[in-house]
Amino acid sequence: MHQPKALQRIVDVYFSHSARTVSVRAGTQVLKQDGFNDKLYWVKRGELSGSLQNETSGLTAKVFRVEQGMFFGVHSYFAQTLVASTTVIAEKDSEIAWIDLNTQAVEPEIYGSLVEQFMPVMVHELAQRQMLTGLEAIEKEQALQKLYAAEQMTTLGQLAAGIAHELNNAVGVLSSKTEGVQNSICRFLEENKPEVSPFLDLGICDGQSATSAEVRKRAKILQEMYRLDRDQARQLARAVPKGDVPDLWLTNLDEALQYWDIGRDLHDMRLAGKHAASIVRSVKQLGGSDQARQPDVDVNDTIHKSLALLQSNLRRVNVVLRPAVLPTINASVTELVQVWVNIIKNACDAMEYTDNPHIEIITRCSKNRLLITISNNGPVIEEVTRRKIFQPNFTTKKGGLSFGLGLGLSIVQRIVQSYGGTIALKSDPEKTKFRIKLPIV
Known part of the structure; x- marks a missing residue:
């Protein structure tokens, strides 16, 4: 690990003595909360964690982690409280070195007192702890967001x-x-x-x-x-x-x-x-899905069925279908119809104020996959909307008869993924395109 020059000198001078180096196995308790401590430790290799226990509730939580090149026991050593503020346990087999209150400053005439020499240690340790705390805060926030999403989906x-x-x-x-x-x-x-x-x-x-x-x-x-x-x-x-x-x-x-x-x-x-x-x-x-799937389903036929269902929506839309000869797949006709209907219906809604609205549907077969693209010439979908468009509670239809629950494209994505396929969206001022890939099974 790269160390700043002043910090590297501290490690070389004070933590390279074999007499003050010890190996500890995973699970070993090095410090006990409220126990005696007169040492400053440096982790030569391995990983340890510090835990804090609440006396009232008895609950314990990990409050920091130290890895190779990091220090612990900083507070009790430099504040000279001689009382460990946390319990420190080796998470992995580790090797640690230490100094204690009897350790004398080396070359004080050049580098100052022991406290002055160890100032880089305190600053470095503070920065490391702050960074790790920030990362842990991000992880907790991500976990909370997943929890909120799960709760939202349950409701x-x-x-x-x-x-x-x-x-x-x-x-x-x-x-x-x-x-x-x-x-x-x-x-x-x-x-x-x-x-x-x-x-x-x-x-x-x-x-x-x-x-x-x-x-x-x-x-x-x-x-x-x-x-x-x-x-x-x-x-x-x-x-x-x-x-x-x-x-x-x-x-x-x-x-x-x-x-x-x-x-x-x-x-x-x-x-x-x-x-x-x-x-x-x-x-x-x-x-989940319990739709009955059957062999020999023609994807082109399911697209035709979708267009028949959407005749009223497509009255003013020019629809161009460019089908290739496709192998049949094991699928549910109703599931595939649902996928195409949702995408095409959304396109029609998006092109409500578009002059000469146009939808193009292309089917192809390539490398054991069916490729279906459905594009329209409606307004561009901004990036912030594209990132959310498959979320189950996201909708751009807010009022009147065009309200939406935000379920359509979420269900589309779930159906496509249940086949081992993928769906992607690209949008620019000229064209908005959904690209679906389905494996041939």
């Missing part, structure tokens, strides 16, 4: 469990009633208007798979090809996103689109019910 979990229980009942009713309405409509049409049942069934089974950009592009083609008005062309592009339009559609287009639209709405309602139930479970179980 949040209890609150979330109560809310989730109530929501679960409502979601259950909506899901069962939606199923009942769907069955009733299907039976009625089969008995009274069987000719429109195929359109309803197509909407129920497939819903809308095309993105907003794809719909606009195909609608222009259909409008010219079949001489349709703008609204008819767009609705037909949603219902038949690819290939030729069967003649069955064109016979009575308005009626066909009307019943396909009903089927699509039922499809979305069922999907939203399942998604809501998934969110309720995740909120209720902030600390």
